[in-house]
Amino acid sequence: xxAQRGFTxxxxxxxxxxxxxxxxxxxxxxxxxxxGELRLTQEAAHWRAIEQVFTRLEADVxxxxxxxxxxxxxxxxxxxxxxxxxxxxxLQFARAAPGLPTAVSTARGQRxxxxxxxxxxxxxLELLYWPALDNAPNTAPQRYLLLDGIAYFRLDYLNQNGxxxxxxxxxxxxxxxxxxxxxxxxxxxxxxxxxVERLFVLQ
Numbered sequence: 001x002x003a004q005r006g007f008t009x010x011x012x013x014x015x016x017x018x019x020x021x022x023x024x025x026x027x028x029x030x031x032x033x034x035x036g037e038l039r040l041t042q043e044a045a046h047w048r049a050i051e052q053v054f055t056r057l058e059a060d061v062x063x064x065x066x067x068x069x070x071x072x073x074x075x076x077x078x079x080x081x082x083x084x085x086x087x088x089x090x091l092q093f094a095r096a097a098p099g100l101p102t103a104v105s106t107a108r109g110q111r112x113x114x115x116x117x118x119x120x121x122x123x124x125l126e127l128l129y130w131p132a133l134d135n136a137p138n139t140a141p142q143r144y145l146l147l148d149g150i151a152y153f154r155l156d157y158l159n160q161n162g163x164x165x166x167x168x169x170x171x172x173x174x175x176x177x178x179x180x181x182x183x184x185x186x187x188x189x190x191x192x193x194x195x196v197e198r199l200f201v202l203q
Contacts, residue, residue: 063096066179070134081168089116116153123150152189157181
């Protein structure tokens, strides 16, 4: 009667090595899938936040008031758009009060601003609210962060001649001045992402 032959130590070691390699490959594949799903979830959430900002901005600019704003003895235009290339973009205006939180609105309307500022993460977009339409000099607004990691943000305004400008009021002389632009063009991109553009017609 022949004796039963078992596994040798070498065969067992080879089997263990093969099992270890398969386990490592399976772990890496599972980790890659998990990381990919997490990145996709984060990316989707970020673009939803961008879409919400566009919705908010459109609602605000469509209710803009053609009313000058006072800051102490100085009078500001109803619509003030300032642009420093690659550094800072600001749009300040007054909008009708309905729909705004009572803590930042008055019966006559609300003075507000959208400000994009370059930072170490690309750039941050903030929403600013002032206590009133007309304020004392150096009155600090309430600030709310809308988006961070925004690599590019630009606002352009359409004047009555059909020309786009990145600052407002345009330099057209008294005869060509308008309180509000005819339209606003918004361009925004997250870090490393494609530029998204929207056009809001005001008048």
